[in-house]
Amino acid sequence: MRGTGVVAGLAYAPVAWVRRPEPPSLTGPELPAADREAAVEQFKAASEAVVEGLLARAKKAEGEAADVLTMTAGLARDKAWRKSVIRLIKGGAYPVNATAKATEDFVALFLKAGGLMAERVTDLRDIRDRVCAHLEGRPEPGLPNPDSPVILLADDLAPVDTAGLDPKIFVALATELGGPTSHTAIIARQLGIPCVVAVGSMSNLDEGDMVLIDGGEGSLRWNVDENAALELVAADLKRREKIDAWTGPAHTKDGHHVQLLANVQDGEAAKRAAATAAEGVGLFRTELCFLGTQQEPSIDTQAEEYGQVLAAFEGKKVVVRTLDSGSDKPVPFATLKDEPNPSLGVRGIRTQMINPYLFGHQLDAIKQAADATNADAWVMCPMISTLPEAREVTQQIHARGLRAGIMVEVPSTALLIDQFMEEVDFVSIGTNDLTQYVMAADRLSAELASFTTPWQPAVLALMAKVAKSGEHFDKPVGVCGEAAADPLLACVLVGMGMNSLSMASGAIAAVGAALAEVTLEECQAAARAVVSAFDAEQARNTAKAILGVS
Template sequence: MCCFTPVCVDLSTICCNLVHMTSSPAVQSLAALSIGAGTVLSGVPVVAGVQYAPVIRPGRVPAPDELSAEPDIAEADRAAEASRFTAAAAAVAQRLRDRAGHATGVASEVLAATAMLAQDRAWLGAAEKGIAQGAPAVRATTAAAAQFVDLFTQMGGLMAERVTDLLDIRDRVVAELNGLPEPGVPVPDVPSILCAEDLAPADTAGLDPTLILGLATTLGGPTSHTAIIARQLGIPCVVAIAGLSEVPVGAMVLVDGTRGTVTVSPDPAEATAAVEEAARVTAAMANWTGPGATADGHKVAILANVQDGAAARAATETPAEGVGLFRTELCFLSRDTEPSVDEQADIYSEVLQAFSGRKVVIRTLDAGSDKPLKFVGHPDEANPALGVRGIRITIGNPGLMERQLAAIAKAAERTGNSPWVMAPMVATAEEAKIFAAQVRAHGLTPGVMIEVPAAALLADRILEHVDFLSIGTNDLAQYTMAADRMSADLAALTDPWQPGVLALVAMAARAGAAVGKPVGVCGEAAADPLLACVLTGLGVTSLSAAAAAVNAVGTKLASVTLTQCRDAADAVLATASAAEARTAALKALE
């Protein structure tokens, strides 16, 4: 089935539109006049930290303006031109696959998904058709991309996010056809702050944190893959910043990923002092060795989110006490056919072995919507985000879950480490009951994800069937607030600090406490040290975050008492907005 239907777009949910580079002195001068020194731009804080450095921006290969003036290709030369286009698209895809092979975790998944898009038959076929009618390869590439850009834009929502992915692929193929370097983030001469409208998946996944000290984007939200990869790399990051496009290349800026601000041309001495203070705090975090607990000894397990064996081994270098979320999609998404039980068992064994004797929570396949599988036959859906995804895929593919559980059980037997297993997108107690029976039949411990508001509201009834809950705050925020988590316009709504979202977290935590069963958080909210304290106050028993966030979360939690956490939680639940919630938590905890 075509990957350009609402059903099977082969990409993780990530905005990836490249901003035009405006580096001429004239443009910079005009921009400098429109935004004064000391101007503070506000956005949504994503990754804590403070950095001060000059601005760089990504470049791109613009679509030619005079394509219609290009002469048509003679009929005798059209086959060769089609071959040239096919080779260019293949070269782009191969480079992305090579980079995916050298990356880990989210970065590897994003690069692999982008490589799949570069080889998608829908837009390749459209370009080849244009060439067959006489269009040169560059013109045909641009026209084919434009065809689907229009379609996706009209669809809106999640499909509109695919527009930026496609434009990135278009630019890379056009560059290859013209013999130009690939577009993307330039390698700066000095450590810099990367400012952009948003970032292409390949560019975000390939950032060097020693040269890119901070990220600031006009688009994106706190749960976009740009944000997730920034957390994985430990790069201070602020998204959804109005006015950022006016900041010129080369301007000195102070990015504060804790407060969610970008200060343009700040006082150098004050900026340097802010960076030094942040470095002092970071150094203190490096000394935290775990285990997770408040200052008065209340235990809260600090765990890591991983996606493969390499990420798990990297996480063992931190004080993480185990794995709170092992995303298993990576071994499925890049496949034309379902991986065998043995293939899956090999992958799962790597993670279980890395954390031998320690807790590992495996999430069963979370696909559908923006993460389609080629081999399951997704139905056409008007709104795939609310359609057949997560556990719902097993309705039409009953053997898929059984084979994955068999592979997990085989890996457990092989390594001697029996994991907990949870299902995504559970919405009813009946779904939980059926899943729990399947998991127990393999000798494993069952749990479910709380991502659907109905599951939070009925957490007490779901807990009659499973042994634990894990709250996925990314999707819980999206569904609670009825807001696409990738929409820059709605970033404030999908902020995990929204009191409505936290009220549902509190409800699930209370249900777990009532029956003595653990309730953890494995969404990106757990990576926010301040919010982690609030979650603890709400009754959450474990926090699972990107490995790069483990020390920060553990250090912050160790600096406050359980009473402070509970006071902060009560104060947050009494607020009416995400901004008020942050302020209330700061007051209670600091």
Template sequence: MTAESHTVQGTGVVSGYAFGQAAWTRPRPVIPEPAAGRVVLPEEQDAEIERFTRAANDVADRYAQLASNSSGVASEVLSATATLARDRGWLRAATKLIKAGRSAEAAADAATKQFADLFTGMGGLMAQRVTDLHDIRDRVIAALTDQPEPGVPRPDTPIVLLADDLAPADTAALDPAVVLALVTRLGGPTSHTAIIARQLGLPCVVAAHDLASIPEGTQVLVDGTLGTVQTGVSSERAEGIIETDRRRREAVRAWRAPGRTADGTEVQLLANVQDGATARKAVEGQADGVGLFRTELCFLSAQTEPSVDEQARIYGEVFAAFPGRKVVVRTLDAGSDKPVPFANHEDENNPALGVRGIRLNWTNPGLLDRQLDAIAEAARQAGVATPWVMAPMVATIDEAYEFAGACRGRGLKPGIMVEVPSVAVMADEFIAEVDFFSIGTNDLTQYVMAADRLSSPLAALTTPWQPAVLRMVSMAAEAGRRAGKPVGVCGEAAADPLLACVLAGLGITSLSMAEAAIPAVGVQLASVTMDRCRDAARQVLAARNAPDAKRLAASLLTASR
């Protein structure tokens, strides 16, 4: 490393290394002064409204086209953004401003600010969608002023892409042959940038708050595991690191199920799915089953509750994709950042701590019973003997007892998610009521650390490497071991190859993640023995903080011993 070396620390969310020239995203368009200050006369307003509407529709159409050319999470995010670009409320707000004398450009900017302030106040997923709103505004203004669209540059040579944040259109259209890695100043472990980077297999670092200190064109080495971006690294040293990582990637491409450690201990590697299409894609890969079927994602646009028969048909597609294999269905985890239109969501000041998950049954009597009826019917039609079903956001033993009874009465295997700290603290009592645990590390982390998991400034707190979070995981795993019942992890932690080994060492029996992440986890597990995983787990639990825990795991699980 040269004397001019400099390291920017962020949060690593996709493992791997990249070395190349830093390239910043193109800046947002500036509204020319004549347009910014122009007063639109009454007789000009209809034409100005038409000009704005045409630009907004063109932008929405481009989002929709990108969605149709994408797949998985990228397609979903882009489709949602296309819908947002056509939002009637936003279009009405801009139209009203034009009728008040604003230019189309100024109206697009002011209307976006209104909605951005509204979304920020709502918090959670809606606050995170402010990035999408700003991207829509910028692309509309670019269309109105004949400026280049903002976003990803189109270089002739591979780059490491740097950005304050990336909009869905940017991440979904990335070419992995040109973009070697992603680094953002904002964002968090569950941001859409992180999720799509996992899907593309690109090393990714988010919440790198000092990223602006790296100028355009600087040679940088990105470590997606430890979350660092280094300048001043010699080409010789970087090439050695990249060559080692290239061999790892080749091993990932060649890996085949099942998941097991070097000494033959099996760790079930499962896929997270949201419908029949994603389940069919997962079965084409290396997933041994489904560890998390997110049923609420089937209904995010449903205005009325689907009938039992309609739900059974949807659930049956997932069962059919994995005949004879494990499929874990999660009951509606609606509320907070995932409101479902047909559920009675109350207006709450703090929805992440409000009526969500299993608590929806309090305000929507019969909703859970009808869903369990549909799951049982889907399983019967698919010939599944005892389908696994788990409830989210359980907080009391009485809730676990009642849910287990409702499941067993329908021939379903009951489990609960460990997301609320009370379940981990009283894990022995909870596991006695159900047949399995599944730990949702995303929510468990935000509740243990009292930090919104969608807040970029708090990304350092919301990593599952926090020792306090891992101790909660250990408590749940130990309770499962004592009771002889399985304990899985289905949060983003499961997709981190190093953390997967630590989790296995803590006693976790299955890991569920995005299908694309499974081979990398499988390769890492295959490189270490279970004793080594247990040793790493013991030492990581004693770490002082999350960065130390991650560095310690890297030294124990990747060094030759």
């Protein structure tokens, strides 16, 4: 069977299935009026227990895994969802039925909104199952607990489960649904677990069946000769040993330096990243510091949060992205409610429409944090789509003595990149959104997974255009989307002329080890070849043939 390969690597092991519990009934007997207030408190306690459990796990996680757990906790604490459940309980529904009914009402809204909101459906139903487990006195649902390595299969994995994977036990995973930029794929990439998504039905594979999975080509094979499978896995193990032995900084075989940076969301993640070969931070997601905050924090409070990240990389580059709220990151004080299409709505820099002072306050806080530390703070703005926006944010950032940059994630910015380069000091490509918008395809749709890979020639051509513009204007161009964490694509991006690549800190060694195996000339040859490929598969195969990197 074939799907979309998102994390290269081979594994041969028995299958273990993730089986989600049957969804609870939406209806049931009427709850006696005398029991309703107690039932409301029971629901509040159950939902808060889920939140606390998720946040506790987030503190122990890093990179995208921590982000996902934090965002899912915010969903479990969502006021509108909780109010809906409580209203149903007060109307006579038992807590489990009320939780199920309110969840499905919100699922319908999310699916109607589409885009990034639709991808939260799996998260929301996972929250439902966890809350219902507490209400019924059962353990929360989750991963199986095998005592030896397995290949994990599922229709779709809840992000919370993916964030808890132990790579020593779950040596690979495959899902019937999902896409190359889904939470499952992102976290698997961070953990270095071979991963294939959008496989379609895998119902003919039973628990315990021996399977050979290839995350590079996106295949699952069974009834394979065991000795042949083990030889392939052993060869892949040598590749992984090179990754484990790599210490940085990153250079191609012929000595071309590539700045590898970390994506972080708070001070704890920054400390963990500083202990790796990361040369700095290429994406500090400031909105993730405030997902549960109802009111805009003071400048001093923001400066304290930002200062923790800057202090972890004293004397080094830290790119601070201003609030990218909205869509799948609904920061309460900076998100427009009830948008018909949030992924194309008031998000990123557009939140100034809601609060015109928000951006200036954040810049003041970043400046205050930068002055209090010795980090080299750069400021980058998301969702810039017009030249007036770029000019305005640059003027405000420069007024505070900081470097000004923008995200290239809206096609209009990539198409007019030369004019944008004249306005800013640097740019960074957000490949997840750029791919989604260029290909007009929901990045979480399993049916559209072949469209939402950054290997699409149209996306590659735009990235090459941005890199060429950076060279012409002698201004840095980085990549901070998930494409940077793909070792093969990272080599292509270097060949295009990207100055830096930013990714989850757990992915840095794999990218660094891949770059050490190739020359800059080979990277450039691959970059030239992929933009004229017929489709995404040919682009990837062409790069692999030229570079010999998985």
